[in-house]
Amino acid sequence: MNGQFLSVYDVTVKIKKLLDTSAALQNVWVRAEISNFKKHSRGHMYFTLKDDRSRLQSVMFAGSNKSLRFTPENGMGVLVRGDISVYEPFGQYQFYVKEMQPDGIGDLYLAFEQLKKKLEAAGYFEESRKKPLPRIPERIAVVTSPTGAAVRDIVTTLRRRYPLAKVTLLPVLVQGPHASGSISRAVRQADEAGIFEVMIIGRGGGSLEELWAFNEEEVAKAVFESQTPVVSAVGHETDVTISDFTADLRAPTPTAAAEMVVPDIQEMRAFTAERHARLQRTMIQHMKQAGDQLKRLENSYAFKYPKKLLEEKEQQLDMMQERLKRSLRQASQEQQQRLQSWHERLKNVHPEKQAASQREKAEQLEKNLVRTMELLMKNKNQQLSMQVSKLDLLSPLQLMKKGYSLVYNEEKSLIKSIEDTYEGGAVTIRLQDGSLDCTVKKQVQEERKGL
Known part of the structure; x- marks a missing residue:
């Protein structure tokens, strides 16, 4: 066998990887x-x-089980959430528990989480859609049980803090199988009435089952669709319901909801009194300042001698008019000077003047060019005469004037030796003033002697 073998550990790691990357085996609920x-x-x-029918080895580490409100026991039915993976040293798969609830309460908890995720995805909890509460409401609707501590706490707090507000109780069931329908109908009735500026829904504390009506989808939908701002006040501060997330504002208790909805009239009276006192002080101060200013004006020169003041002002007006005239004349002169200056500058850059200037320059350049060419021609003629003289000294014609001649054979080649021709051959003798056509009768070899 030529294939590569896998170790037991390699196989275990591959299986663990398959389980850890399977979405179906991660974050699962098990009963x-x-x-x-x-x-x-x-x-x-x-x-x-x-x-x-089966068994599943499981572990819940200390970091996950420290928040448990109960102690697990053998034989206890539970709902657990966690991940399926492999414990590598033993090569066995097991369940790593992250969350545990007793079965029964666990059903409600699971339903709560599922509805919460659904409504959150639908946008029920978005802060952008939550409506602000009115600062001083005149009519308030209270949706709760007509019996119980919650309604007494709400009404007592509203009357104590702001007795001017008109409170209307819409009695509903707050627990039991028909409670959610009763609450949702009351919320819609209050909203459709169009006379309430804010609405409080809630009840006193209780178990999860007792508070469950406020976790139903129909209540959440009624609160979400309400155009009237809704304050949710269900149970105690530690109790959290779906209506708390859907409402425009959550109050930790019914009493706190009443405090959030209306201002404290005693605080408003104190605030009004403080503002009234501040306004009085400000008005007294302004009146005193105005009186002092009036006295200064009464004692001023203008009130005592108005005619003289008028005459002085007329004189000042005359002086200012004269100054204005001088300024206008000076400004006009300066403007004319600037215009004249610009006129001269424009004349200097006029195309006709520019063309005349360029013509003068061209004529002067032409004269300079002629003088330069004449001087250059003179110099070049002198240099040419000197070179011609030098060439004349080396010219064969000059030698011919002294009696020398040039002899060419039939091929018109210069004869430098008797070997360049033959007896009977035709030769041409070139003289200073012409040439002679001759025939060679005899060749005579002469021995050249040294000097």
Whole structure:
């Protein structure tokens, strides 16, 4: 066999990778019964989840189980959430629990989480759609049970803080199978009436089952669709319901909801009194300042001698008119000077004047060019005469004037030796003033002697 073998660890790692990357095995909910429960001294919990057909080894580490409000026991039915993975040293898969709820309450909790995710995805909880509460409401609707501590706390707080507000109670069921329909109908009735500026819905504290009506989708939808601002006040501060997320404002308690909805009339009176006192002080101060200013004006020169003041002002007006005239004349002269200056500058750059200037320059350049060419021609003629003289000294014609001649053979080649021709051959003798055509009768070899 030539294939590469895998170790047991390699196989285990591959299986673990497959499980860890499977979305179907991550963040899953399991309903089961606990058995073989054991809590380690370090806080980790080890147990088996089982039903009537199978078993699943499970672990819940201390970081996840420290928030449990109960102690798991053998035989307890639970709802658990976690991930399926492999414990590599033993090569066995197990369930890593992140969250645990007792079965029964766990059903409600799971339903709560599912509805919360659904409504959040639909935009029910967006802050941008939440409506502001009126600062001083005149009519307030209260949707709650007519019996119980919640309605007494709300009405008592509203009357104590702001007795001018008109409070209307819309009695509803706040727990039981028909409570959600009763609450949603009351919310819609109050909103459709169009006379209420704000609405409070809520009840006193209780268990999750008792508060469940405020976790129903029809209540959340009625609150979401209400055009009247809604304040949710369900249970105690630690109780959280779907209506709290959907409402425009959540109050930790019914009493706190009443405090949020209306201002404190005593604080308003104190504020008004403080503003009234400040306004009085300001008015007294302004009146005193105005009186002082009036006295200064009464004692001023203008009030005592108005005619003299008028005459002085007329004189000042005359002086200012003269000054204005001088300024206008000076400005006009300066403007004329600037115009004249610009006129001269424009004349200097006029095309006709520019053309005349360029013509003068061209004529002067032409004269300079002629003088330069004449001087250059004179110099070149002198240089040419000197070169011609030098060439005459080297010219064969000058030698011919002294009695020398040039002899050419039939091929018109200069004869420098008797070997360049032959007896009977034709030769041409070139003289100073002409040439002679001759025939060679005899060749005579002469021995050349040294000097």
